[in-house]
Amino acid sequence: xxxxxxxxxxxxxxxxxxxxxxxxxxxxxxxxxxxxxxxxxxxxxxxxxxxxxxxxxxxxxxxxxxxxxxxxxxxxxxxxxxxxxxxxxxxxxxxxxxxxxxxxxxxxxxxxxxxxxxxxxxxxxxxxxxxxxxxxxxxxxxxxxxxxxxxxxxxxxxxxxxxxxxxxxxxxxxxxxxxxxxxxxxxxxxxxxxxxxxxxxxxxxxxxxxxxxxxxxxxxxxxxxxxxxxxxxxxxxxxxxxxxxxxxxxxxxxxxxxxxxxxxx
Amino acid sequence: xxxxxxxxxxxxxxxxxxxxxxxxxxxxxxxxxxxxxxxxxxxxxxxxxxxxxxxxxxxxxxxxxxxxxxxxxxxxxxxxxxxxxxxxxxxxxxxxxxxxxxxxxxxxxxxxxxxxxxxxxxxxxxxxxxxxxxxxxxxxxxxxxxxxxxxxxxxxxxxxxxxxxxxxxxxxxxxxxxxxxxxxxxxxxxxxxxxxxxxxxxxxxxxxxxxxxxxxxxxxxxxxxxxxxxxxxxxxxxxxxxxxxxxxxxxxxxxxxxxxxxxxxxxxxxxxxxxxxxxxxxxxxxxxxxxxxxxxxx
Numbered sequence: 001x002x003x004x005x006x007x008x009x010x011x012x013x014x015x016x017x018x019x020x021x022x023x024x025x026x027x028x029x030x031x032x033x034x035x036x037x038x039x040x041x042x043x044x045x046x047x048x049x050x051x052x053x054x055x056x057x058x059x060x061x062x063x064x065x066x067x068x069x070x071x072x073x074x075x076x077x078x079x080x081x082x083x084x085x086x087x088x089x090x091x092x093x094x095x096x097x098x099x100x101x102x103x104x105x106x107x108x109x110x111x112x113x114x115x116x117x118x119x120x121x122x123x124x125x126x127x128x129x130x131x132x133x134x135x136x137x138x139x140x141x142x143x144x145x146x147x148x149x150x151x152x153x154x155x156x157x158x159x160x161x162x163x164x165x166x167x168x169x170x171x172x173x174x175x176x177x178x179x180x181x182x183x184x185x186x187x188x189x190x191x192x193x194x195x196x197x198x199x200x201x202x203x204x205x206x207x208x209x210x211x212x213x214x215x216x217x218x219x220x221x222x223x224x225x226x227x228x229x230x231x232x233x234x235x236x237x238x239x240x241x242x243x244x245x246x247x248x249x250x251x252x253x254x255x256x257x258x259x260x261x262x263x264x265x
Numbered sequence: 266x267x268x269x270x271x272x273x274x275x276x277x278x279x280x281x282x283x284x285x286x287x288x289x290x291x292x293x294x295x296x297x298x299x300x301x302x303x304x305x306x307x308x309x310x311x312x313x314x315x316x317x318x319x320x321x322x323x324x325x326x327x328x329x330x331x332x333x334x335x336x337x338x339x340x341x342x343x344x345x346x347x348x349x350x351x352x353x354x355x356x357x358x359x360x361x362x363x364x365x366x367x368x369x370x371x372x373x374x375x376x377x378x379x380x381x382x383x384x385x386x387x388x389x390x391x392x393x394x395x396x397x398x399x400x401x402x403x404x405x406x407x408x409x410x411x412x413x414x415x416x417x418x419x420x421x422x423x424x425x426x427x428x429x430x431x432x433x434x435x436x437x438x439x440x441x442x443x444x445x446x447x448x449x450x451x452x453x454x455x456x457x458x459x460x461x462x463x464x465x466x467x468x469x470x471x472x473x474x475x476x477x478x479x480x481x482x483x484x485x486x487x488x489x490x491x492x493x494x495x496x497x498x499x500x501x502x503x504x505x506x507x508x509x510x511x512x513x514x515x516x517x518x519x520x521x522x523x524x525x526x527x528x529x530x531x532x533x534x535x536x537x538x539x540x541x542x543x544x545x546x547x548x549x550x551x552x553x554x555x556x557x558x559x560x561x562x563x
Contacts, residue, residue: 053438079440092438096431097424105424110440113421145498 002029002052002169002201006061009047009225013059021047023225025061029169034195034202034216038209038244043222045205049173052203054078066168080110083162085175089154092161095147099138099157102146103127106161130160134190152183156190163194170195172204176211188215209241219244223251266523272400274519278512279403280464281483283410285491285507287457288484291338293503294418295450296430300356301341302484304363305334305455306477309462311367314376314472323384327463334459335452337363342451346444367474375473383467399468406464410457411504417453418500426450427500458484479535482542487511489545493552517541 009022022044029035039045050056052063054075062069065081086092093102104118104127124142132139134156138149146154155175162170172191176184192215195202206212212219218232221244228251231239239247266274284306291299309330316326337359344355368374388398417423425441426449433443458480466472490513491506521537522529529537 075437076440076442079438084438086438091432091434094428094432094435097427101424101427104421105428105436105439105441108421108439113425113441115417115420115422118419118421118424 001031001064001066003027003064004048004052004061005064007048007051007058007063008060009044009051009056010059020225021056022051022058025222025225025227027220027227029201029203031201032199033218034200035204035218035220036212036216037203037205037220037222038207038212038248039222044225045222046173047225048222049084049171049203049205052169053082053084053171081168082171083109083165083167083169084171085155085158085162085173087174087177089151089158089178092158093146093154095145098143098145099131099149100124100127100142102157103130103161103164107164109165109167111165130164131157134160150183152179152187155179155183155187159187159190159194163198163200168201170200170202172202174205174207177207191215209244213239213241213244221248221251223248228252266520269396270519270523271516272396274515275400275512276396276403276468278515279400279407279508280461280468281515282403282407282487282508282511283464284458284461284480285484285487285511286410286414286504287454287461288481289488289503289507290414290450290454290457292485292488294427294430295447295454297342297345297447297451298352298356299338299341299451299454300353300481301337301359301363301451301455302356302458302481303477303479304360304367305337305458306462306465306480307367307472307474308337308363308370308477309334309459310466310472310476311370311376311462311474312459313463314378314466315370315372317378317381317383317467318376323382323386323467327384327460327467330463331456331460334462335456337459338451338453338455339448341455342448346447364474371472371474374475375471377471378467379470383470384464385467403464407508410460411508414453414457414504415501422446422449479538482535482538483511483514486514486538486542486545489542489549490514493545493549514538514541 004025004027007022007025011019011021025044025048037045037048047056051058054073054077068081094105097105100119104123107123127142128139136153136156138153138157146157149157159175176187179187188211191204194200202216204215213236218230219236220227221229229247284302288302291297312333313326313330316329317323341355341359344350344358345352350358385399385402388395388402391398418427425436426446428436429441429443429446429450436443436446462477465476487507487510489510491508491510492503494509494513495502495506518534518537518541521527522531522534
């Protein structure tokens with residue numbers, strides 16, 4: 001179980017430019033739950049994800065992941081608990097390493113790295129099998145440099161890398177936003193498949209309301225650094241995109257929703 | 266060029282190939298432009314010579330020299346990583362500090378190993394002349410260290426090292442400590458350079474406080490020439506390039522200094538080196554393959 005309690009994050013603290021990124025966020029995620037997070041720009045989606053990953057430190061509150069308190073931990077210290085897929089596939093994968101080397105690097109996430117060979121025959125066979133399951137023909141390209149692949153291919157591998165080593169929480173940071181619609185849909189399908197197969201606990205930030213409802217089993221809406229709407233179960237399955245948009249307007253106190261800022265996707 | 270100077274160039278080429286492996290690790294693998302090597306090469310020579318003169322056996326002296334070089338690398342990396350001093354400047358600081366330290370270690374600007382037992386004393390008892398034995402010996406040593414570096418870079422630690430240079434944020438997300446990795450990589454890099462300094466000192470029979478001047482340029486020349494020769498991509502090719510590049514560099518320099526047409530003398534060595542590096546870098550740039558400092562995720 002993951003619990004975020006009273007999380008508060010300020011940017012440029014103590015300066016004239018001080019802004020509240022997270023006002024006060026309480027969120028409890030049960031094991032195996034797949035949450036989608038929506039909200040307009042500046043709502044605090046990315047800050048919440050970065051706080052969970054350890055890249056942003058909380059100014060108040062706690063984050064508990066599987067009963068370990070990593071509130072103060074760095075991304076490195078949290079790597080054994082949290083896996084992450086970045087928005088930009090170039091951040092999540094290393095272009096100078098080959099596909100199999102990227103996978104080998106990820107397979108040891110959060111564990112000690114010594115002088116033993118990174119790639120055994122056993123590891124290669126495993127990687128080939130996992131790559132074959134993607135259906136992209138990458139299983140015959142283990143020795144290719146990551147830099148040779150397209151953004152979509154790299155993001156699919158990024159997803160695979162995130163799910164190679166055991167974790168308590170998978171963070172997906174608008175990981176289809178940088179891809180063209182067709183590739184994005186493929187990566188999203190792959191995400192659903194991997195989360196379901198491995199029974200992962202996942203939090204996905206998205207700009208697309210359609211994706212937010214189509215994936216996972218619970219949707220959380222952030223606005224102004226707070227959770228303004230949280231829906232799951234039967235209530236959620238009745239929702240469609242216009243409903244969500246209306247709810248979003250209500251949550252903001254009847255303000256007209258600026259549709260440009262919320263990609264309907 | 267006669268056989269004697271050809272074999273001499275091969276001998277020196279492979280010896281400096283070991284130092285080039287160190288330069289490759291910092292500049293290429295870690296993406297850390299490290300100038301410390303000028304100082305750590307001399308440090309290796311100074312430590313080895315001082316210990317040998319003091320009666321320490323040459324193997325221990327050489328190992329100590331490599332460790333001293335590694336320590337210098339750690340200092341530079343710590344300046345850059347923990348104190349956030351610009352990489353280039355961190356290296357320059359360590360390098361000038363080492364100038365004083367090297368003088369302290371040797372107690373004089375130079376130290377002769379005349380009549381001392383060195384790593385290479387055994388070649389006197391072989392049936393072949395030393396100028397024929399040494400190139401072979403350094404070929405074997407250079408290849409040995411190339412293979413060791415290759416092996417390091419395909420280990421789990423090595424993958425993290427390579428990714429640290431290319432994409433540190435990814436390494437952190439995968440649980441790697443980029444600071445520690447940088448320190449470790451710089452230790453290995455400067456350790457190799459210190460080792461090369463110790464071998465050079467024992468080969469030449471003396472250590473001199475200026476022996477490392479320009480080593481970073483010589484090392485880079487080897488790395489860049491090597492990338493041009495081998496195609497650059499991949500670890501095994503990259504390290505092979507270091508050795509071949511160093512060899513070609515020495516042969517070109519020997520030919521340039523040897524040719525009567527050009528009228529160059531041995532004091533023109535550094536000028537020839539600088540021109541050669543500029544040419545190699547421009548050619549590499551034009552071919553769109555390699556630049557000195559990679560841009561990208563940093």
